[in-house]
Amino acid sequence: MVKIAVAGGSGQVAREVIDALVAAKKHEIIILSRNVTPPIGNNIPGVTSRAVNYDDQTGLVEALQGIHTVLSFIQLLSDPENRSQKNLIDAAIVAGVKRFAPSEWGSAETTDMPWWAGKAQVREYLKKVNENGRVLDYTLFQPGLFLDYLATPYRTAKHVAPLNTMFDFENRRAIVVDGHDFVMTFTTVRDLAAVVAEAIDYEGEWPVIGGIAGNRVTVSQILKIGEKVRGRPFAIETVKLEDLEAGHLDTSWTLEARHASVPDDQAASLLNAVLIGTLLSGAKGAWAVSNEFNRILQDYKFTRMEDFLAKVWEDKP
Structure with missing residues (x-):
């Protein structure tokens, strides 16, 4: 002890x-x-x-x-x-x-x-x-990112609240970076x-x-899983890397759920910055985390993304 x-x-x-x-x-x-x-x-x-x-x-x-x-x-x-x-x-x-x-x-x-x-x-x-x-x-x-966020708006953890990402499983839509099928880690x-x-x-x-690499998947793999568990293809909006670099995000939707630590008066601007930053950093490899603790704790069985999401979205509208 x-x-x-x-x-x-x-x-x-x-x-x-x-x-x-x-x-x-x-x-x-x-x-x-x-x-x-x-x-x-x-x-x-x-x-x-x-x-x-x-x-x-x-x-x-x-x-x-x-x-x-x-x-x-x-x-x-x-x-x-x-x-x-x-x-x-x-x-x-x-x-x-x-x-x-x-x-x-x-x-x-x-x-x-x-x-x-x-x-x-x-x-x-x-x-x-x-x-x-x-x-x-x-x-x-x-x-990496919490896999639980792909269950938004449904809560799958006791304390961690749902948050939006560029993959909106509820509304079957996603925002991707043109020409960048990058790897992301979800745990x-x-x-x-x-x-x-x-x-x-x-x-x-x-x-x-x-x-800690629960699931290392490409953007295209995430979308395939989304299509499978949600029953039809996602509506995809594509943004260009150079526009993100310039701080521009021209999409029909953005993030909505803010973290509890963010003040109300800063929420809108920060949510926009978070979406731009997550897309931009993802294209540069920031979310492809390594697996040191997977190798150390080899007997630990991680939750598979498809199994988790299939259970969450089963029978959901």
């Missing part, structure tokens, strides 16, 4: 991982919270909360005493200049934490996704930590949480790049 600290533990993905860790009944989980009132409560066996100030280095070091692994889910949009995560990393090193996972939980690259620019900066910060020898064992958990929320729980128990060194 080890002690695991979860930063940003009230977030949707964090709560899925916490549930998987609780179900394993192996470890003690401490949720780090900016609020005095616990974000989840202290009524879950094996889970406690500690109020922290991420600007108080001494307090952070004290909160991390005896912690083996830190999992960070700090919202990048609410962490100016990545101060909270950088301070958390520094405190983890001083406190003798063995393992650290920064707030990743998505794509392999962050190119053309300014809302995730903080990830690249934190990656560089962690790289410098170990440039003269391994000081902190860390990994970048990267599951269910359940599989991500289960892999993280198993990774905690892995006794070897964590790989720096922690790819």
Whole structure:
């Protein structure tokens, strides 16, 4: 048994991982919270909360005493200049934490996704930590996009809410980049949480790049699966790479469901930017994540995309 600290533990993905860790009944989980009132409560066996100030280095070091692994889910949009995560990393090193996972939980690259620019900066910060020898064992958990999002508007995870993507299974339509049949990785929320729980128990060194590849599929393969499970071809709208580069998106529809962390007054512009950025970065390979944890946890059986979507969309209008 080890002690695991979860930063940003009230977030949707964090709560899925916490549930998987609780179900394993192996470890003690401490949720780090900016609020005095616990974000989840202290009524879950094996889970406690500690109020922290991420600007108080001494307090952070004290909160991390005896912690083996830190999992960070700090919202990048609410962490100016990545101060909270950088301070958390520094405190983890001083406190003798063995393992650290920064707030990743998505794509392999962050190119053309300014809302995730903080990830690249934190990656560089962690790289410098170990440039003269391994000081902190860390990994970048990267599951690609959540397969659950292709079930929108239906909810398939306990905490992660439905979100739109360029593949709209409900309305049988999609937006694709002209001439780019790129590879994307889709992993269910359940599989991500289960892999993280198993990774905690892995006794070897964590790989720096922690790819989790539930399904690696091309855009055309996704559309074929969509046609099969939804009963007819999708209406396809095509955009050009150069238009996306210029920030232009001339389509009849766009994303609608916003993440809970996005303020109402920023939602429309950010959703447009997210769709452009996801298409643009996808064409450049950002969503074709690697499979380091697949190779480490070879007995784990991932949910197949077609099986998952066939079950979700069976008998749906």
